[in-house]
Amino acid sequence: MGIDIWTDGYIFGRAFTYTRTMSQAANQDADVQIIPIDGATSINEFLAGQLKPKRSSLQNTPQQSTFKTPLPVVPITVKSAVSRSSSSALSKSVRKVQSSRYDIYSSTKTVAGGLPSSTVNTTIRYERSYVIVAIVEGRGLAKGEVGLASMDIRHPELCLTQFADTASYDRLHIKLQILNPIEILLPFVCGGSSLLHRGDSKHNFFAVVDSCNPTTAKSLELMTSQKCVTDTEHSLFGVLNHTFTAGGQRLLRSSILQPSTNALNINQRLDAVVELLANEPIFSALRSIVSRMLDVDRLITLCSHTPNNETIKIIEFKMQQLLHLKHTLEYVDQLKEKIGLLKSPIFQNCFEMLNDTRFNDILVKIYTVINEDARVSKSVLDMKMQKCFAVRSNLNGLLDLARQTYSELLIEIQRTCSAVVEETGIPFGIGFTADRGFFLKIYANRNTFPKNPPPLLVNISKRSNLVTCTTKGLIKLNDRVTEAKTEIMLMSNIVITELLASIRGNISCLFNLTDVISKCDFISSLANNCLMANSYFCALFLIPDSNECLDNAFLEMYRPIFGDSIALQQCRHPILENFSANPIIPNDVYIGPAANFVLITGPNMTGKSTYLKMVAVVQIMAQMGSFVPASNPVVRIADRIFTRAGQNDDMENNKSAFQVEMNDVSYILKNFTKNSLIIIDELARSTSAEEGYALSHAICEEFIASQAFVIFSTHFLDLANLDGLYSNVENFCFSAQIAGNKDKEDKIVLNHHLKRGSYRGPLYGFEVASLSKFPVEVIDRARQLAMEIRAQREANANHDDLEIRRKRATQKLAFRLKQAKENARTVSKEVMIEHFRNLKAEYLNEIAECDALEKLVNDLSPNFNDIS
Structure with a gap:
């Protein structure tokens, strides 16, 4: 075997x-x-x-x-x-x-x-x-x-x-x-x-x-x-769930919670998505076929397990699943035809699994027993009729006799209902439910149902404007219909059991069919998510073995490339983008081997937490084989993704918010690797400022010494000094601005744009405090003290730190130029020129900032010497 x-x-x-x-x-x-x-x-x-x-x-x-x-x-x-x-x-x-x-x-x-x-x-x-x-x-x-x-x-x-x-x-x-x-x-x-207390057993x-x-x-x-x-x-x-089948939904769920770390498998998924987007007619046809194919898992259950006690419900279930199998197998050839037109390895593998003669053998065996026009229906009554007349005639004499009796009873029910309409003068219709069987119904808003109904009508029920009732004769006919249907099911079960036994030997191909349907549903769901964006985009990636380019794809999502860094231009949070009523502000992301620790500062409500979550979610989307909402995305494959966000205590386990936070960070420190992605949002907020800063500083040093990619947001502005101590630390911030309004009152403006450097103002907390009707003199005094503290902190920056920053800027420029050389084959000449211009501008800005800070130190030093 x-x-x-x-x-x-x-x-x-x-x-x-x-x-x-x-x-x-x-x-x-x-x-x-x-x-x-x-x-x-x-x-x-x-x-x-x-x-x-x-x-x-x-x-x-x-x-x-x-x-x-x-x-x-x-x-x-x-x-x-x-x-x-x-x-x-x-x-x-x-x-x-x-x-x-x-x-x-x-x-x-x-x-x-x-x-x-x-x-x-x-x-x-x-x-x-x-x-x-x-x-x-x-x-x-x-x-x-x-x-x-x-x-x-x-x-x-x-x-x-x-x-x-x-x-x-x-x-x-x-x-x-x-x-x-x-x-x-x-x-x-x-x-x-041996047990000391028998109660434990x-x-x-x-x-x-x-x-x-x-x-x-x-x-x-x-x-x-x-x-x-x-x-x-x-x-x-x-956001990503556009699947039709339960198998496709399971595959999507497992891919989100357990994204692959195999670059070959990820790229094969991406190739499949790109090929579907490049062949819209095939993509639409594939989605249409998959949506009609039903889950055959339950039929596999019937073929591999025989119930000991077969009730009428089980027999009906078997008949329904057999019709589902027939319905699904009838679309196998169409699915194989469409998949055969695609060249991606995933679709080629699916085509090989569908290129199995056992599918046709099973369908032929089903046709020998089941009528070819028997179908699956969403209507309860129609599905009931399909089950009763699914088996072909002349296979079982008792079955044919029972179905003849069943048909005669249905005709008798129609005659009975017509007689009730003639006798009462009420234009009843015939209704049916699985519980009540056949009954009379009428919509009372037509003023056709009398206030005092005739005694012929029983079990009268009013729900909204619908009135239902029945008669004693109709109840008896329903009982006879149930008996006839039971006889039909028992006779049909004999034929169905023999049919299931004959196809049991070929059941392994049904497992392959389930896998193919799940994969096609999953891949088409990822492709459909790309098409839901309505912005013009020209892809830079050619279809494998083809010179065709996606010149007319309407996408806001791009195919990720896997390298040794994370570089995302104009990146957006996929969940926020789909459900936010406000315009989404995109931001750039860069984390590389030479700058693997990103420190983000800024006031509340500026977007720090959203930015951190955006990076992690985009990382997961890339590793599951999906396009991502960012331009020219480059992603490093992560073996683990860790996040520490929020501030919640654990009352059940008697843990404070700070203890829960430390437990999470302890787990991260023990389990992260050099290929991990770590997201930490505002660490140590639940303790004193001194302890919080000291813990954050020590934890940051552990991450800085590794090669893991870390994004760390904080309100401890002194942590920004790590930029001068370690060459692999980058400082970024979300800023806020003060703008005046018509009433000549200052108003805080949040632009949600990430920019290089640590946060330097304005002092946003005082604006929030003023909304609480604080005494003006208290806020003014606090603002004065804060400005003095900040000025003194900036003045303490010495020339050695500035020289380190200059050298670090030069080293970073050299590394990025080397990295650009390695990626030169994957991007166009125009993109490379624009990238070099941006590198030059960033380098000159950083040198100019160091020069300005050095001048500020020289100007303020005499003043602080006089104060001391």
Whole structure:
């Protein structure tokens, strides 16, 4: 048996996925070995008893369990549980979470026999998860590492991950957030011990909820808005989500939370997006086809798992999913035709998976049993009729007889309703619902329904302007219709069961079909997000193996290039751009090896936090294979993305806002690497000024000594002196201006533009204080003292610091010229000339600023000497 091994680098740990197809498992006498997790007594008897782990002591060498049967798909409940018997630090960490998980359906119905109902809770846009996770902690030489096995029970795929973690299992929390499991298995660490209190043996379960909601995903609003955890629209997921299928939505979600670090895979996604944008007719046709193709995951469930007790609801569900499969397979040839016209590696791979004769074989088998004109309908009554008459005639005599009876009953219902209309004189219409069956209805606003209805009418119900009722004769006919429909379903089930058994051997191709639909839906969603911008743009990137250029693409988003720096021109926050009523002010971003620490100062409400989040969100978009809202974007691939923003305490764990802040920073300091992107917004605001400045200074020095890219915003203006101590520190600020109005009153003006240098005024806090009706003399005195302190601080800058700044400016210019030479092949001559002009202007401005500051020091030194 061949085992497909897929590997990819991800931001959160190293993963290896082992896959086998259903046909391989069913047709070949091959073994697939898995590591048993001791104490796995849930998940419906651990996958319905077909995967039985051999119990072994964790102190000994783990034994392996072997199974030769196809991976079964089992009924799932919404309970997310871990056994209370686990008493290790690992189990305590997993249990130490809240009870409000927003990305798992909490009210999804499950029909008898364990098959999910077609009616689901659509309040939240996330697709229900079917992932089960087993976790074990390393011992001996592997101490400090965590082993994790995850499996979506609808797919024959087992993912094994091993990574080093902290004592608080922070990386495990992040991984669980990405996987979004409905159930977690933990080992019995005390399985061989005797219980002192029998009460502990009760079946107690603890919900694994929101345990892995990392700070980054929350602060950047990747999946939900910070204002409301159920609001997915005002998030990065909501901005990028133009998918039609559940599989495409799952792939988008995992790509946002776990962007790839493999440059080859990212560029292949970008190539696919570019090719779709360059071929608009194919793009539109592809979107149209994908929107019509239904999710076949549930049919895979039917083919791989046979319910023990088949009720009428299960039979109807089987019939509906079979019609879904027929409907989807009828579009496979169209999808293959459109994908075959594309040359990107992703689409070529999809074409190879669709170039499988088993799709046509399955469709031919379905046509031998199901009428070709049977279709999927959104109407309840129409879908009911499609199910009853889906199976071809002359396959089962009893089925044909039951359908004839059913048709006669429908005609009798029409006659009965017509008789009621003639007898009462009320122009009733015929209504139908799944619960009530057929009934009479009329809109009362037409003044046609009498105030005193005739006694023939029963069960009269008024809702708004709609009046519904029925008769005793109609109730009896509904009962007979239900009996006839039940007989039809039972007879149809015999034929359907034989059909499903005949196509079970080819079920592995349906997994490939699901993957193809998900990929096409995901890539087209990214391309559609680009087309939603309405600004003219000429791309500089040619289509692979073609001389065609995107000269007529209407885009405000550009394809990122991956290098050793982050350079974004006219960058905008993608979430803010989509939902803000005010014009968006774009800003430039540059972080490079020679200037990897960016310090941002400025007053409140100028845009510091938005700027920091913008950089992180654009980084994620680039690494997931999306175009980004910035001109000529260059991005360095980050292996980890850390954020520290906000100021919230943790009352449940008795932690102050400052302690929560220090815990987050401690985690960052222990886990960041030279390829990480770190975003820190206004650190140490919750403590004294002296302690806050000292902590911020020490933390900044740790980051400055590394090669990680760091953006650090602060109100501690003295931190700007780091610019003179370290050559890799850049100072930027968001400024504010004072402008007078018609009433000759000063007014603060915020332009939200980032500029080079540290913040020097105006003193914005005094303007805010004046709005609170402070005494004028108090504010004037405070402003005078602040100006004296600032003047003295600027005067303390000595000639040595200025000389360091001059040398640093020269070094920076040399590095940027070298970098421009390396990127000369990827940009046009005009862009390079403009870039050189900007470099020259920045260098001359910085030298001029040093000269002006030196003159100021020389002028003020005698005055301060006299004061001293």
